[in-house]
Amino acid sequence: MKDMLVQVEPLIPALRRYARALVRDRSAADDLVQDCLERAVSRWDQRRDGSVRAWLFTILHNLAVSQFRQAKARGRHMPIDDAGERELVSAAGQEQRLIYQDVLSKLARLPEEQRAVLLLVAVEDLSYADAAAVLNAPVGTVMSRLSRARERLQQEMDGVAPGNVVALRSLT
Amino acid sequence: MNQRPIMEDDLHAYVDQLLEPERRAEIASYLDDHPDIAGRVAAYSAQREQLRGALASIADEPLPTELNLAHIIEGRKRRPRWALGMIAAMLLLGLGGLGGWTMRSVVPENSNGLSALAQEAAYTYGVYAPDRVRPVEIRASDGAELTQWVSNRLQRPVKVPDLSVSGYRLMGGRLVATSHGAAAMFMYDDDHGDRLVVMTRPMSDRKLDTPMVPQSAGSVAGFAWADSGMGYTLVGQLPGDTLKPIANEIRKQARPI
Numbered sequence: 001m002k003d004m005l006v007q008v009e010p011l012i013p014a015l016r017r018y019a020r021a022l023v024r025d026r027s028a029a030d031d032l033v034q035d036c037l038e039r040a041v042s043r044w045d046q047r048r049d050g051s052v053r054a055w056l057f058t059i060l061h062n063l064a065v066s067q068f069r070q071a072k073a074r075g076r077h078m079p080i081d082d083a084g085e086r087e088l089v090s091a092a093g094q095e096q097r098l099i100y101q102d103v104l105s106k107l108a109r110l111p112e113e114q115r116a117v118l119l120l121v122a123v124e125d126l127s128y129a130d131a132a133a134v135l136n137a138p139v140g141t142v143m144s145r146l147s148r149a150r151e152r153l154q155q156e157m158d159g160v161a162p163g164n165v166v167a168l169r170s171l172t
Numbered sequence: 173m174n175q176r177p178i179m180e181d182d183l184h185a186y187v188d189q190l191l192e193p194e195r196r197a198e199i200a201s202y203l204d205d206h207p208d209i210a211g212r213v214a215a216y217s218a219q220r221e222q223l224r225g226a227l228a229s230i231a232d233e234p235l236p237t238e239l240n241l242a243h244i245i246e247g248r249k250r251r252p253r254w255a256l257g258m259i260a261a262m263l264l265l266g267l268g269g270l271g272g273w274t275m276r277s278v279v280p281e282n283s284n285g286l287s288a289l290a291q292e293a294a295y296t297y298g299v300y301a302p303d304r305v306r307p308v309e310i311r312a313s314d315g316a317e318l319t320q321w322v323s324n325r326l327q328r329p330v331k332v333p334d335l336s337v338s339g340y341r342l343m344g345g346r347l348v349a350t351s352h353g354a355a356a357m358f359m360y361d362d363d364h365g366d367r368l369v370v371m372t373r374p375m376s377d378r379k380l381d382t383p384m385v386p387q388s389a390g391s392v393a394g395f396a397w398a399d400s401g402m403g404y405t406l407v408g409q410l411p412g413d414t415l416k417p418i419a420n421e422i423r424k425q426a427r428p429i
Binding site for chain 1: 184187219222223227232233242248304363364
């Protein structure tokens with residue numbers, strides 16, 4: 001278990017960041033991370049070879065996804081207002097803060113699977129192979145999701161209404 | 173120059189700084205010649221920087237006590253083992269009372285002891301499958317030792333089925349006690365953590381051959397059969413349709429040559 005402490009503890013801040021960016025609520029995100037760590041402790045001896053980092057993100061991601069599913073089943077929607085962004089962005093100058101809030105609120109409009117891949121790759125620095133393992137999808141699928149996520153986020157940032165994007169896509 | 177074609181994936185790997193220096197240089201020179209694509213790549217890089225900047229402070233926050241890993245590890249150690257055992261036993265009794273834990277054959281009751289075997293497997297599943305600490309006694313990495321041990325104890329050559337074609341990996345196994353003597357239990361899991369239990373022991377009728385019989389008990393379902401006096405059963409919390417092909421695979425592999 002000492003071995004576990006050494007390998008897992010340094011990764012907790014990144015797990016927290018991923019959870020919070022995904023669920024956009026501080027306490028819900030920390031609950032997920034706590035759940036993730038408890039599972040990691042109990043399954044430490046059963047994990048298979050490979051990156052501990054990818055293993056932890058997989059546990060966390062699966063917990064987040066099943067929570068999304070439960071929320072959906074109960075008919076609850078994830079908030080799309082800016083409250084989450086204000087809470088997310090803390091340390092920064094006023095102008096910078098607005099830019100950050102803006103990019104996060106646009107990220108929040110992306111479908112969950114696109115958001116997840118963008119966060120894992122662009123923010124958490126997972127390799128494409130590790131991201132594929134976390135998302136339980138082939139690397140090719142991960143790449144096309146990443147491509148769509150970046151394109152869509154750019155359209156959001158350039159002010160193209162998502163409705164138009166859908167219409168254009170269905171024509172091509 | 174004999175250069176590999178530029179792929180969309182390369183552009184992303186360029187943005188994510190995952191390219192080898194040589195390839196990176198190739199992409200950079202391509203972008204110099206293609207300003208429209210360079211513009212898109214620059215925009216993606218800017219997105220990346222903004223996302224990282226926006227979220228960076230979260231990783232700098234002090235961790236709350238609930239996320240102190242040392243506490244979580246300590247909390248686990250202090251939970252006495254007997255408490256876990258008791259929870260498992262209570263769950264089993266509770267299920268028995270409420271849901272009818274008795275294994276029922278779906279076919280009429282002339283199953284030559286197969287329902288007893290399936291029932292034993294359901295109990296075994298109820299106790300070991302939810303166990304997060306030590307579901308198996310000998311892990312898959314010591315497969316040879318496991319095979320030898322159970323074969324010695326059952327006085328029959330036992331083959332451990334390989335279920336990788338069905339997406340299940342062997343976690344390991346153990347010997348379990350049944351009212352008909354020792355049985356070998358093997359546990360498997362898939363990428364979602366769903367667990368299956370395969371159990372085998374000699375049947376009272378040492379020449380028994382039977383067809384495969386579906387079994388069910390609450391949320392645990394499975395199949396049981398016998399080949400040359402050896403009884404086999406597969407149980408799990410999955411629909412019968414999903415378990416059937418896995419049971420067929422086990423039967424194929426376990427059948428004495």
